[in-house]
Amino acid sequence: MKYSHLFAKTTKQPPKEADTINHKLLTQAGFVDQLMAGVYSYLPLGLKVLNNIGQVVREGMDEIGGQEVLMPIMHPKANWVTTGGWDKVDILFKVKSRTEKEYALGMSEEEVVTPLVMSRVNSYKDLPLYVYQIGWKYRDELRAKSGILRGREFLMKDMYSSHTSYEDFQRFYQVAKQAYLKIYKRLGLVAKVTEASGGSFTDKISYEFMVLTDAGEDEILYCTECDFCVNVEIAKVKVGDKCPNCKKGVLKQATASEVGNIFDLGQKYTKDFNFPVTLENREKVYPYMGCYGIGISRLMGVIVEKFNDETGIIWPDVVAPMKVHLVGLDLEDKKVNSQAEDLYKKFNHEDISVLYDDRVDVSAGAKFADADLIGIPYRVVVSKKTTDTLEVKRRDQKETEFLQFTELVRRIK
Amino acid sequence: MKYSHLFAKTTKQPPKEADTINHKLLTQAGFVDQLMAGVYSYLPLGLKVLNNIGQVVREGMDEIGGQEVLMPIMHPKANWVTTGGWDKVDILFKVKSRTEKEYALGMSEEEVVTPLVMSRVNSYKDLPLYVYQIGWKYRDELRAKSGILRGREFLMKDMYSSHTSYEDFQRFYQVAKQAYLKIYKRLGLVAKVTEASGGSFTDKISYEFMVLTDAGEDEILYCTECDFCVNVEIAKVKVGDKCPNCKKGVLKQATASEVGNIFDLGQKYTKDFNFPVTLENREKVYPYMGCYGIGISRLMGVIVEKFNDETGIIWPDVVAPMKVHLVGLDLEDKKVNSQAEDLYKKFNHEDISVLYDDRVDVSAGAKFADADLIGIPYRVVVSKKTTDTLEVKRRDQKETEFLQFTELVRRIK
Numbered sequence: 001m002k003y004s005h006l007f008a009k010t011t012k013q014p015p016k017e018a019d020t021i022n023h024k025l026l027t028q029a030g031f032v033d034q035l036m037a038g039v040y041s042y043l044p045l046g047l048k049v050l051n052n053i054g055q056v057v058r059e060g061m062d063e064i065g066g067q068e069v070l071m072p073i074m075h076p077k078a079n080w081v082t083t084g085g086w087d088k089v090d091i092l093f094k095v096k097s098r099t100e101k102e103y104a105l106g107m108s109e110e111e112v113v114t115p116l117v118m119s120r121v122n123s124y125k126d127l128p129l130y131v132y133q134i135g136w137k138y139r140d141e142l143r144a145k146s147g148i149l150r151g152r153e154f155l156m157k158d159m160y161s162s163h164t165s166y167e168d169f170q171r172f173y174q175v176a177k178q179a180y181l182k183i184y185k186r187l188g189l190v191a192k193v194t195e196a197s198g199g200s201f202t203d204k205i206s207y208e209f210m211v212l213t214d215a216g217e218d219e220i221l222y223c224t225e226c227d228f229c230v231n232v233e234i235a236k237v238k239v240g241d242k243c244p245n246c247k248k249g250v251l252k253q254a255t256a257s258e259v260g261n262i263f264d265l266g267q268k269y270t271k272d273f274n275f276p277v278t279l280e281n282r283e284k285v286y287p288y289m290g291c292y293g294i295g296i297s298r299l300m301g302v303i304v305e306k307f308n309d310e311t312g313i314i315w316p317d318v319v320a321p322m323k324v325h326l327v328g329l330d331l332e333d334k335k336v337n338s339q340a341e342d343l344y345k346k347f348n349h350e351d352i353s354v355l356y357d358d359r360v361d362v363s364a365g366a367k368f369a370d371a372d373l374i375g376i377p378y379r380v381v382v383s384k385k386t387t388d389t390l391e392v393k394r395r396d397q398k399e400t401e402f403l404q405f406t407e408l409v410r411r412i413k
Numbered sequence: 414m415k416y417s418h419l420f421a422k423t424t425k426q427p428p429k430e431a432d433t434i435n436h437k438l439l440t441q442a443g444f445v446d447q448l449m450a451g452v453y454s455y456l457p458l459g460l461k462v463l464n465n466i467g468q469v470v471r472e473g474m475d476e477i478g479g480q481e482v483l484m485p486i487m488h489p490k491a492n493w494v495t496t497g498g499w500d501k502v503d504i505l506f507k508v509k510s511r512t513e514k515e516y517a518l519g520m521s522e523e524e525v526v527t528p529l530v531m532s533r534v535n536s537y538k539d540l541p542l543y544v545y546q547i548g549w550k551y552r553d554e555l556r557a558k559s560g561i562l563r564g565r566e567f568l569m570k571d572m573y574s575s576h577t578s579y580e581d582f583q584r585f586y587q588v589a590k591q592a593y594l595k596i597y598k599r600l601g602l603v604a605k606v607t608e609a610s611g612g613s614f615t616d617k618i619s620y621e622f623m624v625l626t627d628a629g630e631d632e633i634l635y636c637t638e639c640d641f642c643v644n645v646e647i648a649k650v651k652v653g654d655k656c657p658n659c660k661k662g663v664l665k666q667a668t669a670s671e672v673g674n675i676f677d678l679g680q681k682y683t684k685d686f687n688f689p690v691t692l693e694n695r696e697k698v699y700p701y702m703g704c705y706g707i708g709i710s711r712l713m714g715v716i717v718e719k720f721n722d723e724t725g726i727i728w729p730d731v732v733a734p735m736k737v738h739l740v741g742l743d744l745e746d747k748k749v750n751s752q753a754e755d756l757y758k759k760f761n762h763e764d765i766s767v768l769y770d771d772r773v774d775v776s777a778g779a780k781f782a783d784a785d786l787i788g789i790p791y792r793v794v795v796s797k798k799t800t801d802t803l804e805v806k807r808r809d810q811k812e813t814e815f816l817q818f819t820e821l822v823r824r825i826k
Contacts, residue, residue: 072448
């Protein structure tokens, strides 16, 4: 992609309402555009990042046997009446057709996945089953804020597991927890696992996966020595207490953003929809279900909150919109211009994604500032001074290196 | 993917309400599941087909300079009031929040893309610009029917072009038309291009791309000799007339499904949102816009309507959910079983997608029937009789061939 053709380019003006780093930087760098509070458009570079995060999550789910589907956003009212959610869930968006039919916009998909799974599962032989999707969710939040951290419309991976026994659910609960930690690690994040309340419909404990960031909206207590971590909402301990787990560390409080959760749904939904399965011994049992969420668009915001400096975003390689930001200087010089064009083609030929700043009427300083703002991992400069080695700088390092093209390709791949 | 693990498997029972071949076959083969009239879940194999069609369309748009974005589904009421659509568009779904705020669900995105594009376009130098997305659309249809051909929720590619002059729009209109015809050709379809009325907001003529199929909902007149084609809604000719274009052929009537359209939007939206751009001569002009739609989920239905026989679906290679359907017979025999497993691994190793029917308690007849129903291009059988050549049958041919593994791989790739 040539920068001169790119929609949309960087802007100097920060967005008016921006209350967080992710909102400010993602808008200025041309990744997202706010349509209204909590609702964003994803621009070409932003959509690439969103898809890259989605792909990391997808691979994590496929590895533990997840099967990807895509369920509707528009749900029939009847399904939500069956579970009690129609009246009880205050953040549920409702739609009325011109013939007065009512629908809900999916905020979670138990109401759809339970009848879907059970209608195609005949016996214990088809279980356990792990079905997931990456899809847009809708929540009627009173206050949508913090850029793409808390949206009314947001992209989520939601997986639902079905089991013939509670023990089998508990086994998989641990498998999914490990898969989640691996996903966050691949994204460059360290997530703390807290226990929290189970939400609207269960008194069970759930797992929340928290990344420490001041832009978050949760308060957690964590141990300075061990893995102990708890949401203050349900904590029976307080700041400064000795850790109840290791008895060595002290509890500290921190602000965090929830980037994932796992709920024990028990038999609520299979009982609500009356979907028992037959066991090997011919007994009937209502399957046990779990729900496993990861906020994809929120993760994009959290990554920006964690990886930035005063000049812009610093994307981790695995989610970066492009691998190389090729900065062409002195492009009014025909020789330099054709050298830069050749290099652009060579990167494309090697299947290395590259954003080529081909503008001739823009200063070197402005081009470097844009490269820093956008945050692509490898910056390569071509100018009058360029010889047979390339001037390469990683966005997350201060030093410039001089490398042969083949050596650079080897590093990137 | 092993068939024993696949969610969801084939079903013998056709869906109750199925009024079309696509609804019947896609449901029985386990590709989609109807949640309510006009709203479907895409199951693992169905989602792969949907993504494959989307990818063909994406490549076609990228080739002509399209830039992919993703705009919101939930729109602020104000934008639809600005264009007059809030009161005039009867198929617009409306949402009210708990604080009585009103939103529209996107049925098309002029109301979002116009302010988005114009807020980031400063001068004539940034135009022309072609922005597109592949996203879910919502239409409050009185009668949703014909399986996934006419949905209340459906997947669409919608591109919007912006130009400084009407002439430039007309130039690109032809470029897009050729790109569309190439896309349909890649999908194995022959589309006729008709002229039709321009829809709610313009008296201009638009292009419609029609595929002849009895499940369609449009009636067209076409010439037996030349490319002349017109929607009967605006036709000034009738069946049996001499073709007004070539003066040789005779006009025939046929039922067709609209798989794409191109609208000349003129300056309506740029004027509504008051977004002029500055030309080189410092004059201001309201950009001319075009809208270019392709129904992705509808195309999936149309492809099934066109490519099927009495036993099931026959997917064109480019959209097929998998390349190979490996049918294992005599799997109670350990030697055959390990031979089939090895072959399954070898296909995976070659990055050739394969559905392996590994069931041991199912007859050969039932397995062949499932393979025919699902419609994957290459069926490969492993049984006691298998020697060092493989028994291969293409779904769209009657003859069985015997091939070496490497020869089969070469053909598939």
